[in-house]
Amino acid sequence: MTKMENVAIADQVDESSHPSTFMSKYVWSQDHKVIAIQYSITAILVGLVALVLSGIMRLQLGFPNEFSFIDPSSYLQFVTMHGMIMVIYLLTALLLGGFGNYLIPLMVGARDMVFPYLNMLSYWTYLLSVVVLLASFFVSGGPTGAGWTLYPPQAILSGTPGADAGILLMLVSLAIFIVAFTMGGLNYVTTILQARTKGMTLMRMPLTLWGIFVATILGLLAFPALLVSAIMMIFDKVIGTSFFMPAILSLGETLDHSGGSPILFQHLFWFFGHPEVYIVALPAFGMVSDVISIHARKNIFGYRMMVWAIIAIGGLSFVVWAHHMYVSGMNPYFGFFFATTTLIIAIPTALKVYNWLLTLWRGNIHLTVPMLFAIGFIFTFTHGGLTGLMLGNVIIDLPLSDTFFVVAHFHMVMGVSPIMVLFAAIYHWFPLLTGRFLNNKLGHFHFWGTFLGTYAIYMPMHYLGFLGVPRRYYAMGDTDFIPQSAQTLNAGITVSAIIVGLVQLVFIANVIWSTFKGKKSGRNPWKATSLEWQTAQFPPGHGNWGEKLPQVYRWAYDYSVPNVKDDFIPQNVAPKDVEYLADKQNNNPRQK
Amino acid sequence: MQNDDHQKDHETNKASSWQSVVNDWSADKQSFDMPWGKLMMWLFLLSDTFIFSIFLISYMNVRMSATVAWPNPSEVFALTIAGHHIPLVLIAIMTFILITSSGTMAMAVNYAYQGNKKKTVYLMLATALLGASFIGMQAFEWTKLIVEEGIRPWENPMGANQFGAAFFMITGFHGLHVSAGVIYLTVIAKRINQGKYDKKGYHIVEITGLYWHFVDLVWVFIFAFFYLW
Numbered sequence: 001m002t003k004m005e006n007v008a009i010a011d012q013v014d015e016s017s018h019p020s021t022f023m024s025k026y027v028w029s030q031d032h033k034v035i036a037i038q039y040s041i042t043a044i045l046v047g048l049v050a051l052v053l054s055g056i057m058r059l060q061l062g063f064p065n066e067f068s069f070i071d072p073s074s075y076l077q078f079v080t081m082h083g084m085i086m087v088i089y090l091l092t093a094l095l096l097g098g099f100g101n102y103l104i105p106l107m108v109g110a111r112d113m114v115f116p117y118l119n120m121l122s123y124w125t126y127l128l129s130v131v132v133l134l135a136s137f138f139v140s141g142g143p144t145g146a147g148w149t150l151y152p153p154q155a156i157l158s159g160t161p162g163a164d165a166g167i168l169l170m171l172v173s174l175a176i177f178i179v180a181f182t183m184g185g186l187n188y189v190t191t192i193l194q195a196r197t198k199g200m201t202l203m204r205m206p207l208t209l210w211g212i213f214v215a216t217i218l219g220l221l222a223f224p225a226l227l228v229s230a231i232m233m234i235f236d237k238v239i240g241t242s243f244f245m246p247a248i249l250s251l252g253e254t255l256d257h258s259g260g261s262p263i264l265f266q267h268l269f270w271f272f273g274h275p276e277v278y279i280v281a282l283p284a285f286g287m288v289s290d291v292i293s294i295h296a297r298k299n300i301f302g303y304r305m306m307v308w309a310i311i312a313i314g315g316l317s318f319v320v321w322a323h324h325m326y327v328s329g330m331n332p333y334f335g336f337f338f339a340t341t342t343l344i345i346a347i348p349t350a351l352k353v354y355n356w357l358l359t360l361w362r363g364n365i366h367l368t369v370p371m372l373f374a375i376g377f378i379f380t381f382t383h384g385g386l387t388g389l390m391l392g393n394v395i396i397d398l399p400l401s402d403t404f405f406v407v408a409h410f411h412m413v414m415g416v417s418p419i420m421v422l423f424a425a426i427y428h429w430f431p432l433l434t435g436r437f438l439n440n441k442l443g444h445f446h447f448w449g450t451f452l453g454t455y456a457i458y459m460p461m462h463y464l465g466f467l468g469v470p471r472r473y474y475a476m477g478d479t480d481f482i483p484q485s486a487q488t489l490n491a492g493i494t495v496s497a498i499i500v501g502l503v504q505l506v507f508i509a510n511v512i513w514s515t516f517k518g519k520k521s522g523r524n525p526w527k528a529t530s531l532e533w534q535t536a537q538f539p540p541g542h543g544n545w546g547e548k549l550p551q552v553y554r555w556a557y558d559y560s561v562p563n564v565k566d567d568f569i570p571q572n573v574a575p576k577d578v579e580y581l582a583d584k585q586n587n588n589p590r591q592k
Numbered sequence: 593m594q595n596d597d598h599q600k601d602h603e604t605n606k607a608s609s610w611q612s613v614v615n616d617w618s619a620d621k622q623s624f625d626m627p628w629g630k631l632m633m634w635l636f637l638l639s640d641t642f643i644f645s646i647f648l649i650s651y652m653n654v655r656m657s658a659t660v661a662w663p664n665p666s667e668v669f670a671l672t673i674a675g676h677h678i679p680l681v682l683i684a685i686m687t688f689i690l691i692t693s694s695g696t697m698a699m700a701v702n703y704a705y706q707g708n709k710k711k712t713v714y715l716m717l718a719t720a721l722l723g724a725s726f727i728g729m730q731a732f733e734w735t736k737l738i739v740e741e742g743i744r745p746w747e748n749p750m751g752a753n754q755f756g757a758a759f760f761m762i763t764g765f766h767g768l769h770v771s772a773g774v775i776y777l778t779v780i781a782k783r784i785n786q787g788k789y790d791k792k793g794y795h796i797v798e799i800t801g802l803y804w805h806f807v808d809l810v811w812v813f814i815f816a817f818f819y820l821w
Contacts, residue, residue, distance in 0.1 A: 114628040182639060190632045193623040201620045220635065224642035228650060232761070240746035241757035243654055256746065259659040259754055264650060271646075552620070 030116035036102035047090035062494025073161040076145030083148030106532035109197025125180035136169035199552030211286020222275035270321035284421035295371035296363030299557035309348035342392035369443035373424035384413025405465020436518030449503030456496035663751035693722035704794035
């Protein structure tokens with residue numbers, strides 16, 4: 001037996017047996033497209049739970065003492081679960097498990113992920129982590145109320161809601177999620193590196209893939225920190241070790257712990273937590289780049305710079321974590337270092353924003369619903385990013401730390417912004433999944449409701465932060481330094497939040513209705529160049545490509561090419577097959 | 593024909609090594625010239641490296657922040673054999689066994705590529721056996737620490753509590769990796785024996801080997817940081 005020759009993916013024949021039964025097609029499916037939809041539906045459902053939780057929190061803040069079912073403990077529990085679900089179980093899972101799974105094989109021109117079985121396990125493990133997480137609502141003491149950062153010692157001490165079972169279920173669920181993410185993530189990275197079809201060089205990949213690719217690598221390197229800290233905290237809680245627990249006098253009793261380091265947990269958590277921001281943001285950057293380019297009928301401005309910016313942001317995200325800990329106590333030189341690295345991230349990020357604007361500049365902008373959401377994203381992301389620059393400076397962060405200014409900042413930059421992109425992406429790729437458009441009128445309503453609504457929620461929060469209104473407080477009580485007008489603002493924010501929440505129901509209804517009754521889109525309705533729209537069947541079937549894999553001849557951004565019949569050239573069209581306008585055939589356009 | 597193209601690529605790339613890296617990565621071929629499973633194992637090990645690094649860094653942190661003195665390793669990890677107090681003797685044998693197992697693993701990979709199925713299977717089983725004996729000795733070491741010295745994850749009569757906590761957690765996590773490796777080796781050896789890789793090729797042996805060598809390498813760091821520091 002000699003060394004096996006590597007079979008290039010371009011020659012790989014479709015030898016996968018096509019599943020026929022309902023169970024093997026839609027439940028225990030190894031098809032990346034079905035797994036993607038399973039991931040997406042689960043993520044959106046659990047995200048709706050988090051949305052309801054945020055509504056309940058807002059009710060309490062806007063109208064304190066009106067609702068008897070919200071007590072201080074349950075308020076903290078809702079805060080915690082809302083944050084953790086949104087960041088990990090919705091955004092990470094939907095962007096990478098959902099869109100990553102769906103788009104990677106289609107965009108690189110592969111039949112499936114390189115290890116479909118592992119991919120299927122990834123989804124079912126993810127589902128298990130969601131079940132464990134939601135189970136914490138039903139155990140005695142309820143879910144943990146430690147805040148999504150789960151800082152010890154308070155997270156595991158009695159007095160914190162859910163300190164008995166809730167915190168354990170949370171930590172176990174996170175550990176299971178990390179296993180699920182690792183199985184999926186290894187697949188995504190290997191598929192992009194090894195299974196690209198003939199002609200698909202790394203520098204011809206759509207930016208969506210670059211974003212997902214770098215984000216997945218970040219995940220594979222950052223989640224270990226969360227896993228390790230979860231294991232250590234479980235030991236502190238269950239068998240009484242003292243990794244994170246110093247000597248403590250709690251409720252008048254001396255605890256058995258001594259000599260641990262609570263700051264260690266903060267370092268570990270944020271070594272995960274900061275890259276996590278970019279695990280969410282980078283796929284969003286990539287997808288929004290493609291949506292903007294396609295709907296402005298223009299090639300993305302500065303493709304190479306966009307790629308390098310994604311890589312640079314990914315690299316830098318590992319050396320900024322302690323800017324979350326300026327008030328935790330650090331050597332001042334550390335603060336200086338982390339403030340500097342934080343501000344440096346603004347350079348590649350601003351570069352991306354400029355490039356999006358320059359792509360729009362003099363483009364043939366189609367104000368479709370995906371485009372509206374993409375442009376909305378540029379607004380929300382710029383606002384959130386600018387407040388990030390403020391908070392990145394130690395001296396500005398200190399007075400604003402733990403106020404509503406911080407809440408407003410991270411909701412704008414990593415809550416609203418990725419969600420705007422997710423909506424853009426859903427409206428954009430929905431025809432690929434179903435062959436139907438989402439309803440346009442409801443889409444416009446959804447966009448304006450969400451876009452204006454989120455501004456109505458988060459703009460006043462910046463002001464509340466400047467007033468010094470602290471976050472995670474159940475009620476303000478009689479506080480002299482906070483004027484009565486802050487309460488009026490809070491009520492207004494709550495009303496906006498409820499409206500934005502209801503607008504999302506319109507979106508859900510739109511998705512369900514359009515899946516069955518929506519307007520037929522036909523093939524490639526947005527006239528996009530990237531491979532996922534060029535499949536043999538539409539919508540793509542099992543195995544994606546029929547007999548032969550596509551061959552790629554150009555980058556993904558040949559829009560508005562002069563003298564070409566269709567104004568765009570798909571990636572798999574050979575130079576000799578490009579159809580030119582009859583009267584200008586001699587005027588040969590550039591060939592990529 | 594494809595091989596010819598490959599050959600040509602290699603020759604043009606010889607000019608400058610950095611240029612060849614760029615050429616490789618911008619080409620429309622697999623970014624790494626290896627089977628998918630092997631690349632995936634490398635990526636997994638990279639992720640696992642972060643897990644162990646963070647474990648060890650956390651250990652250093654709690655060791656520095658501990659309020660009670662750290663126990664002296666040459667006392668904790670000593671055996672009394674025939675009336676002689678010998679420090680680190682057990683751990684020296686364990687480390688020797690684990691490194692030997694890396695040798696047998698490397699030989700298994702070599703024979704796999706030569707197509708010698710029988711020797712491959714025997715060497716993989718020998719590796720698994722060495723791994724299992726490592727686990728057995730670790731169990732002996734844990735028993736001695738727990739029963740004779742009274743060290744627990746939450747208390748330690750010989751010094752800082754964090755010693756027991758970090759030691760049991762990290763060597764335990766490594767021990768789980770070794771156990772998983774023993775199972776992995778046994779399963780793969782069995783499947784090779786059944787002829788399940790005759791058509792596909794024996795890359796799986798090298799992939800298994802990567803994992804095994806990694807577990808050994810991690811042990812070297814654990815050994816250095818727990819037993820020699």
